[in-house]
Amino acid sequence: IEKDRLRLALIGCGYFARYHAAAWRVIPQVELVAVCDRAPERAQAFAEQFDVPRYYTNPEALFRAERLDIVDIVTTPESHRELVELAARYGVHVICQKPMALSEADCVAMVESCERAGVSFMVHENFRWQRIFRRARTLTEAIGEPFFLRLWFRSHYDVFARQPYLATAERFIILDLGVHLLDLARFLMRDEFSTLYCITQRVHPQIRGEDVATILLRSRRGAAASIELSYASFAPRExxxxxxxLIEGPLGTVLVEADGLLRLITSSGHTEERLAPPSLPWQEPPGEWIQEAVLAIQQHFVDCLRRGLMPETHGRDNLRTMQLVFAAYRSADTTSSIALDQSE
Ligand code: NAD
Ligand code: 89Y
Structure with a gap:
């Protein structure tokens, strides 16, 4: 798109949207012209906080009234399909929060609607935009083709305090968090997966879905990956x-450790580097690395739109990640391994 500034609206003015809005405001090629939330007081307060000229409570009214280039969807996932398809009908490019949707059929329909309408559709899959994982992927060039990957996220953080809907969701940790690690696995391995086995558990007594999941995958080229997700794990430090x-190749190992520490171990020795911590004016602990990734992914989406390129994690790419998510639930439900069709 050749324009000085792209006209953007954001839908869903809840908890996470504040990091999106803060990032949009420092991307010079974009102008946040309107926001929308079905809760009027939230829409209004958010517009005031981020200095946005107009707010709406009805998404269709937003699209009718505004001439938009981009919409950013930051609602919870049950509304993603409806809102992405609405954007496609109005010919507006879309960036939509993860998980893309709650069923594979919805995900496929969203991708197809955007393709038919000729709009760009990207999923806001931001974990791979954390600086440490961009750097880790570069370091893997020194270790040859990885034969093993382990990714783990084991925590006892009270996520339900800020995201209470996670406690009542029928499916919790794989859809909400596993989606990020499955995408990261594809990103770090530069490969797709052909077989998956998953075990889920519920440890918190008062939630509905699974809060622990262990996923084992085989890649098309024969590598093994192990992904561990837990919100029930006490650790020496949260x-x-x-x-x-941990990424192992025939020529070496790459380790991603806490607080920006990276290690590369090869036959010529052991090097380590610590990335400088993020420093954004709006950052808030403990999610600073992710808040920085939000800015990076949004800048990437805008750069791709302006240069006519497909963004990373565009809808059809993210369908592969979502297929892994749904396969993980199928595997856990049936205690069987699932063969995936991840052909080119
Ligand atoms: P939230 O419940 O705090 O906010 C969602 C907002 O959307 C609410 O204000 C709600 O009123 C509004 N909304 C819902 N449906 C709507 C509709 N149809 N039309 C208009 N408004 C509507 O949720 P949240 O915690 O901010 O999560 C939003 C999304 O962000 C989710 O998809 C979640 O998975 C994702 N998220 C991502 C990250 C990350 O990328 N690292 C972190 C947290 C949340
Ligand atoms: O919603 C989740 C996400 O995307 O990152 C962490 C999180 O906020 C809670 O699991």
Missing amino acids: LFPQTLA
Whole structure:
């Protein structure tokens, strides 16, 4: 798109949207012209806080009234399909929070609607935009083709305090958090997965869905990956929301440790580097690395739109991640391994 500034609206003015809005405001090629939330007081307060000229409570009214280039959907997932399809009908490019939707059929329909309408559709899959994982992926170039990956996120952080809907969701940790680690696994391995086995558990007595999941995968080229997710794990130090990683190749190992520490071990020795911590004016603990990733992914979406390129984690790419998510639930429900069709 060749325009000085792209006209953007944001739908869903809840907890996480504040990091999106703060980031949009410092991306110079974008102008946040309107926000929308079905709760009028939230829409109004959010518009005031982020200096946005107009607010709406009805998404259709927003699309009718505004001439938009981009919409950013930051509602909870049950509304993602309806809102993405609405954007497609109005010919507006879309960036939508993860998880794309709650069923595979919804995800496929969303991707197809955007393709038919000729709008760009990207999923806001931000974990791979954390600086430490961009750097880790570069370091893997020194270790040859990885034969093993372990990603783990084991925490006892009270996520339900800020995101109470997670306590009542029928499916919790794989859809909400596993989706990020499954995407990271695809990103770090530069490969797709062909077989998956998953065990789920519920440890918290007062929630509805699973809060622990262990997923084992085989990649198309034969590598093994193990993904561990838990909100029931006490640790010496609470690291929420940091993901840790181990990547092994024939020529070396890459380790992603806490607080920006990276290690590379090869036959010529052991090097370590610590990335400088994020420093954004709006950052809030403990999610600073992710808040920085939010800015990076939004800038990437805008750069791709302006250059006519497909963004990373565009809808069809993210369908592969979502297929892994749904396969993990199928595997856990049936205690069987699932063969995936991840052909090109
Ligand atoms: P939230 O419940 O705090 O906010 C959602 C807002 O959307 C609410 O204000 C609600 O009124 C509004 N809304 C819902 N449906 C709507 C509709 N149809 N039309 C208009 N408004 C509607 O939720 P949240 O915690 O901010 O999560 C939002 C999304 O962000 C989720 O998809 C969640 O998975 C994702 N999230 C991502 C990260 C991350 O990327 N690291 C972190 C937290 C949350
Ligand atoms: O919603 C989740 C996410 O995307 O990152 C962490 C989180 O906030 C809670 O699991």
